[in-house]
Amino acid sequence: MGREEDVKVVSFWASLFGRRVEWALKLKGVEYEYIEEDIFNKSSLLLKLNPVHKKVPVLLHHHKPLIESSLILEYIDETWIHCPLLPPQPYQKALARFWSQFAEEKILESAWIAMCFSGDEKESALQVGRESMQKLEDEIGGKKFFGGDNIGYLDIALGWIFYWLPVWEQVGSFQFLGPLKFPDIVAWTANFLNHPIIKDSLPPRDELLFYYHHRRSQLSSTS
Ligand SMILES: N[C@@H](CCC(=O)N[C@@H](CS)C(=O)NCC(=O)O)C(=O)O
Structure with missing residues (x-):
């Protein structure tokens, strides 16, 4: 799965929610760029990507942001369908x-x-x-x-x-x-x-x- 996918993860090193997203991408072999966020001094990037909750993680796929780790997991599973995470039934x-x-x-x-x-x-x-x-x-x-x-x-x-x-x-x-x-x-x-x-x-x-x-x-x- 190549870089042409243009996947970025904005997260914070200690975030358990952020790790969920990284684990899912890694298990599927999707390459991504990691962007570390300082959640105690939020960047303009984070505020722009997640103006609702102002939290990490944010997944950026082809510049489109997605928030909420559980929803991001579902998006990842539906976008890269090999090695499914959710059961089919x-x-x-x-x-x-x-x-x-x-x-x-x-x-x-x-x-x-x-x-x-x-x-x-x-x-x-x-x-x-x-x-x-x-x-x-x-x-x-x-x-x-x-x-x-x-x-x-x-x-x-x-x-x-x-x-x-x-x-x-x-x-x-x-x-x-x-x-x-x-x-x-x-x-x-x-x-x-x-x-x-x-x-x-x-x-x-x-x-x-x-x-x-x-x-x-x-x-x-x-x-
Ligand atoms: N329900 C969210 C929770 C995300 C969350 O709480 N992120 C924390 C880091 S672990 C955060 O960004 N905190 C910053 C803040 O609360 O201002 C998810 O599953 O993505």
């Missing part, structure tokens, strides 16, 4: 989208609250996060990936769980995951991390730790 497709949205609303949000805050807010986030993780554990049910033998849309959407979540757990001194409680999810995280394309496309863990420690103290001093 409408029902399975709908389920993949459902679980992706569920994990975003219930686990990602709870993990962020558990990392940044304390007291009752943290405790109820921990409860929601753990209950929701159990639902994912039931859903994967011993498969190598949520997509079966290969990484698919849902794996990419949930990919932050194997790398960002342990960092957030360390920064916020909490635990969602655990090999005894969620053995299938923990096995999945290892499969994901061992995938050659994924493991070569991750931010350095120590920098991620440093970054989220900093974010946590910034947020707690403003709340």
Whole structure:
């Protein structure tokens, strides 16, 4: 897949949403130019490309911008149809989208609250996060990936769980995951991390730790 496709990704090195887009492009072998954005001092490029939310990632395909990582994943899958990410059957497709949205609303949000805050807010986030993780554990049910033998849309959407979540757990001194409680999810995280394309496309863990420690103290001093 050559450069004639003119694909650019505007993102921020620590963004788990941005990595989704990069993983999908890499898994499909689509070459792209990466443009790093400073989300704390937003460029005129970002403001022009995403005036609605002013967030990364943005995918630029032939100069046309697209935002929202889950929609970008679908666009990538429909544009470069080899190595499909979403299952072909409408029902399975709908389920993949459902679980992706569920994990975003219930686990990602709870993990962020558990990392940044304390007291009752943290405790109820921990409860929601753990209950929701159990639902994912039931859903994967011993498969190598949520997509079966290969990484698919849902794996990419949930990919932050194997790398960002342990960092957030360390920064916020909490635990969602655990090999005894969620053995299938923990096995999945290892499969994901061992995938050659994924493991070569991750931010350095120590920098991620440093970054989220900093974010946590910034947020707690403003709340
Ligand atoms: N729902 C969006 C979330 C994107 C998002 O939150 N991006 C963060 C970086 S991880 C951002 O750009 N933050 C800048 C801001 O909130 O001003 C997606 O899936 O693409």
